[in-house]
Amino acid sequence: MEKHRVLIVEDSPTMRQLLVFALRRLRGVEIVEAQDGMDGLRKVSSDHYDIALIDINMPVMDGLKLIRLIRGEDALKDIPIVVITTEGAREDRDRALALGANEYLTKPIQANRVLSVVRSLLKVG
């Protein structure tokens, strides 16, 4: 079975654990966690990932900057990115999508919605 590697970039351990709980329901998924944007950049640059779930408000480096850097790298620019954030304003959504995010989900998250988006972007059943 094909294995999918998922990177969660989120500063809140509570949210990370909740996302891990949700994503574990997908078969053949390997989950790696990063605790801020810089950690996320380090991890995404040093290994292959099939999708990245990125929070916006994070210390050290925020999610929007991370998305910009990922989309600026030839080797990384095609990774599907899902933004998961508390920012529900239309302009925040538009900004993240304009920078290259594929999906924009607001907190509090619905596990089913996250799974459905990840399944769709990974093209798994």
Next chain:
Amino acid sequence: MSGDDQKRTDRAEEFVQLFNRGAEFTREIIRENERLRVELVRIRDRQESAAQNPRDWSKLRQELLERIQSLERECTTVRERLDQVEQENSDFAQRYVEVEEENNNLANLYVASYQLHSTLDLDEVLKIIMEIVINLVGAEVFAVYVLDDDAEELAPVAAEGLELARFPKARLGSGILGKAVASSEATCWNTTSSRDLTQPIVCVPLSVQDRPIGAIAIYSLLQQKDGFSPLDHELFNMLGGHAATALFAARLYSQSERKLNTIQGFIDLLTN
């Protein structure tokens, strides 16, 4: 024999062969025609004989009618069973959705309580309470209050959305927050925001064994959140108990650390 004669002879032989094959094909057609004619006569005889024998005909008709009725009964039974299976299927699908939702809610509660009890550091516990209220409940402006040692006044110790200093203190037993904490009853109004910091939309009293130790007061929800779900109420209940226990344990631990350091210092003083 000249060349022309030879050609004529070859063509004559070809013609004879062609003619023989045509004759053979014609004979086959005649034989097949004869066979079909005999078959047709036999079928006609059988039909005439059946039509001429009313008893056989009636018996056959009766058998066929019974067979049709039996098949119709079977069809009705199968249709009823299909309806039943469809209904069961729909019930299972509905149940699946409910179980899935329950599962998600339990995951939220588990993660929240797991995180709350993952540390004995008071600041960490407060940070985790904040994370839960922001990320799992979806609150934008809120504060965590702690009851002072005299159990008279609630003071804000951590806040989100506004500066901590802007949140007013509250006396136990007075005002929305003070009354909620005194009665240990969570209060929740059906609105998404309040500008008045003395009137939170949600008060979650934090108590350990019926002893109040503080509260979480929520003043507004994130703009994408338009109300409270059953999970939110479960989270409030969980926070009321688990956040209180975690805060209480962290404070006790911090006090015991301080005492331990004092005693150690005293012992060091005596022994040196």
